[in-house]
Amino acid sequence: MKYLVTGGAGFIGSNFVHFLLGERSDAEVTVLDKLTYAGNLKNLEGLPEDRFTFVKGDICDADLADKLIQDTDVIVHYAAESHNDNSLSNPRPFLDANIVGTFTLIEAARKHGKRYHHISTDEVYGDLPLNAPELKFTEKTPYNPSSPYSSTKAGSDLLVRAWVRSFGLRATISNCSNNYGPYQHVEKFIPRQITEILEGRRPRLYGTGEQVRDWIYTGDHSSAVLTIIEKGKIGETYLIGANGEENNLTIVKKLLTLMGKDENDFEHVNDRPGHDQRYAIDSTKLRTELGWKPQFTNLEKGLEETIEWYKNNPDWWKPQKVETEAKYAKGGF
Numbered sequence: 001m002k003y004l005v006t007g008g009a010g011f012i013g014s015n016f017v018h019f020l021l022g023e024r025s026d027a028e029v030t031v032l033d034k035l036t037y038a039g040n041l042k043n044l045e046g047l048p049e050d051r052f053t054f055v056k057g058d059i060c061d062a063d064l065a066d067k068l069i070q071d072t073d074v075i076v077h078y079a080a081e082s083h084n085d086n087s088l089s090n091p092r093p094f095l096d097a098n099i100v101g102t103f104t105l106i107e108a109a110r111k112h113g114k115r116y117h118h119i120s121t122d123e124v125y126g127d128l129p130l131n132a133p134e135l136k137f138t139e140k141t142p143y144n145p146s147s148p149y150s151s152t153k154a155g156s157d158l159l160v161r162a163w164v165r166s167f168g169l170r171a172t173i174s175n176c177s178n179n180y181g182p183y184q185h186v187e188k189f190i191p192r193q194i195t196e197i198l199e200g201r202r203p204r205l206y207g208t209g210e211q212v213r214d215w216i217y218t219g220d221h222s223s224a225v226l227t228i229i230e231k232g233k234i235g236e237t238y239l240i241g242a243n244g245e246e247n248n249l250t251i252v253k254k255l256l257t258l259m260g261k262d263e264n265d266f267e268h269v270n271d272r273p274g275h276d277q278r279y280a281i282d283s284t285k286l287r288t289e290l291g292w293k294p295q296f297t298n299l300e301k302g303l304e305e306t307i308e309w310y311k312n313n314p315d316w317w318k319p320q321k322v323e324t325e326a327k328y329a330k331g332g333f
Helices: 011-023 062-069 084-089 092-112 148-167 189-198 218-231 248-258 284-290 299-312 314-331
Strands: 002-006 028-033 052-056 074-077 115-121 170-176 178-180 204-206 212-217 237-240 245-247 267-269
Touching (some): 028 062, 074 092, 074 218, 084 092, 092 148, 092 170, 148 170, 178 189, 178 218, 189 248, 204 248, 212 218, 218 237, 237 284, 299 314
Parallel strands (some): 002 028, 074 115, 170 237
């Protein structure tokens, strides 16, 4: 099987590539990545050279997409602009990558009759109230995005659904909860807090920190995606989650404690505009229909492993840390 993985030099995409090549000895993978600030070739080190190819390019390049897709069996579309803060300061790149990029890929996939899997987010559903723990997102939850990022991801999902219905595109969609683990860019919540502590600074927390996220270790996301590609029903959407709900305040305190600091050694900063309150995934469909289950169900153990990875890989994260903190300071975040 030949796979084209877009955004495969990014955090979640690169973890999938490592997982796929480790799990399927007959798999050949081509990664297409533009190598923006969030892409890093170091994420792809150690892969078998006889089964892995890297192509630097833009998913909006129709000629390149057509050339690569006609010689592949499965397209796994991870590439996206995905950081909410960035979408608030400059929405345009999110339209280009998430809408135009997806259109370009599904057009080529339908032209050549290829299998396509679309990676999306639970943020397309908006948020849930903090005082209703029984409520969770399901595949039938109406879309209600609240940021330029989540609205462009919602738009990309709808494009895929329309191409399935109108053109017979052989596609599936997955919407996953918040990922954490190795290779995650330091602009994201958990690695930003970890690297702040490692550099001797106090973590900063938006607002009161009551916002709840449903955390999943990135390896579990990878196994779920491969399960959907191999067993999923064409035209269906599957939600991926590991029942890892915790609020941001608890996560910061856990990280501080695990890293030998006082759990209250952080500071509050003004909340982000339009900050979603709670995400929670009901992954019953994925578990019952396709037989998937997560392996990393202990959030604290997963955080410990993630902390150790950042401790052991300062050469990977320190260069991007300087750029990220300078960008945040300039943008007032």
